[in-house]
Amino acid sequence: MxxxxxxxxxxxxxxxxxxxxxxxxxxxxxxxxxxxxxxxKAAGFAARARGGGSRASAGKTLRLDEVGGEAEGRMGTGIGELDRILGGGLVPGSLVLVGGEPGVGKSTLLLQVMGHLGDRCLMVSGEESPRQVAMSARRLGVAGSGFGVLAETDVDVIGATILRERPEVVVVDSIQTLYSPELAGAPGGVGQVRECAARLMRLAKAEGIAVVLVGHVTKEGAIAGPRVLEHMVDTVLQFEGDRFQAFRILRALKNRFGSTNEVGVFEMTSRGMEEVEDPSAFFLSRREAEVPPGVATVCLLEGTRPMLVEIESLVAPSPLAVPRRVARGVDGGRINMLCAVLSRRAGLALGSQDVYVNVTGGVRVEEPAADLGAALAIASALRDRPLERGTACFGEVGLTGDVRFVPGTERRLRELIKLGFDRIIMPEGSSGGPTDDGAESRRGVNVVEVRTLEEAVAVALL
Missing domain, CATH: 2.20.28 (Rubrerythrin, domain 2)
Incomplete structure (x- = not known):
């Protein structure tokens, strides 16, 4: 050959x-x-059919009404945030890919999951020895839970061990360390990653075993390996977070058994990953004095969960011919667009100013509802005039200067009122037809509806 x-x-x-x-x-x-x-050398299907060389028998087809549903149910992981992102727990026979930067907490979270599942779980470690896994488990307090550990990288040995042990959940840390002896490439290569993932996928589907793969990421933040890896698995979970911050955000990029809009917030502690039940209070800074210029509070909606973050801005005269636009935690192109809209539609002179925008806590903001908060923060920094204490906002800003409707208005309002904000700026018509309960909860709260960005700036910077 x-x-x-x-x-x-x-x-x-x-x-x-x-x-x-x-x-x-x-x-x-x-x-x-x-x-x-x-x-x-392989003959095509037509040649094999004519020559009678094909030994494969025809597959058996099933009617959909003959196929059982979720009779087996889902397996709870013992971590409420993770279960909510997965759609209720791990589905038997599913393949889950967990990615994230080194040290973000992937192995820590999965060790806690295995500690909850106990002897129903098997960990395949390609990066650490059993002694190292035991040290981490003792630190997290799950050493006595009874789950098994296999330090192996040969996918043939791993498959044979899974068939012998018959666990309900298998955690592979990581997929880039596995190799198949049938291929000549080194572990972590495109062919090896694709083949090992395909072998584990077939095993998971055939035996009804939930397999969780840990994946490395590239310097751009994407999961390393061929793109087909993300297409093969059922669920892709991405860990986000700044290594200088204690919190971590777990986001579902793909989920065949649940919503991709849900996120989970965790805090890295000496006891492992702990759930943050109230992320809004976690991300907001606690200022006793007045809010300084250039700071705006925005209510985002991550799936079904409202979450409050602070957007900071600094505007300073630029010594350059082309002013700088620097954004951290928000898309730079979006900030450029907002600066253009503020200059053209709201009459703010930003053509000779450097603009810096930052989302506190290292959060990555993608929802368009943060547009109004970023624009008001820039306007506040330019005019050196703070927003009134207790003011929050949300809304999408269009190129025409309109402040557009965003979904989830009632949930955002409830979260803002719960945290003590008494002045809320939002798009006009967002509260159309509030219920009696909603009207009752808004007593004492000044809800200001605006139609344009110019009107929002005038209202915010009274």
Missing amino acids: AAKTVYVCSNCGHEEPKWLGRCPDCGAWSTFVEEVRGER
Whole structure:
């Protein structure tokens, strides 16, 4: 069997006979890696059918009404935030991929899950020895829970062990350390990651075992390995967080058994990952004095959970011909757009000013409802005039200067009122037809509805 060398794009899996700087399929740069493969002569299906060389028997089809539903139910992980993100717990036979930067808490969280599941769980460690896993388990207080540990990277041995032990949940840390002896590539290569994940996926579906894969991330923050890995699994969970901050955010990027809008907030402590039941109070700074200029409080909606964050801004005269626009925790293009709308529609002179925007706590904000808060923070910093104490806002800003409706108004209002905000700026018409209970809860709260950004700036900076 002669061997040949091919170059595979680690981003999309496209193959080329020679190395290229840019992938012609997905357009990514410097993603081609070398793989050595053995040539196998295989006849096509038509040739095998004519020659009678196909020994495969036809598969059995099933009617959907004959297929059982969720009779087995889900398995609770013992961590409420994780169960909510998964849609109620782990589904038997599912494949879950957990990604995140080194040290963000992936292994810690999964050790706590295995501590809850006990002897129903098997951990496959390709990065740590059993002694190291035991040390971490003792630190977290789960050493006596009874789950098994297998220090192995050969996917054939792992598969045989799973079939012998028959656990309900298997945690593999990490998928990039596994290899298949049938392939010539090194562990972590595109072919190895794809083959090992496919083998574990077939095993999970056939035996009804929930498999959790831990994945490394690239310097851009994407999960390392071929893009097809994310297509193969049922659920992709991404850990986010600043290593200089104690909190972590777990976000569902893909979920075949639940919503992808849910997020979980955790705090890294010496006892492991602890759930943050009230993230709004966690992210807000506790200022006894008046709020300084350039700070605005925004109510976001992550799935079904309202969450309050503070957006800070600093505006200063620029010594450069092209002023700087620096954003941290929010998309820089969005900030450029808001600066243009503020200049053109609200009459603020930002053409010669450097603008810096930061979301406190290291939170990454993606929801359009944060537009109004970012714009008011920039306006407050430019005019050096603070927003009134107890003021919060939410709303999307359009290119025409309109403040647009965002969903979840009642939930946002309840969260803001619960935390003591008595002046709320929001889009006009958002509270259309409030219930009696909603009207009762708003007594003593000044809800200001605005139509345009210029009107919002005038109301906020009285």
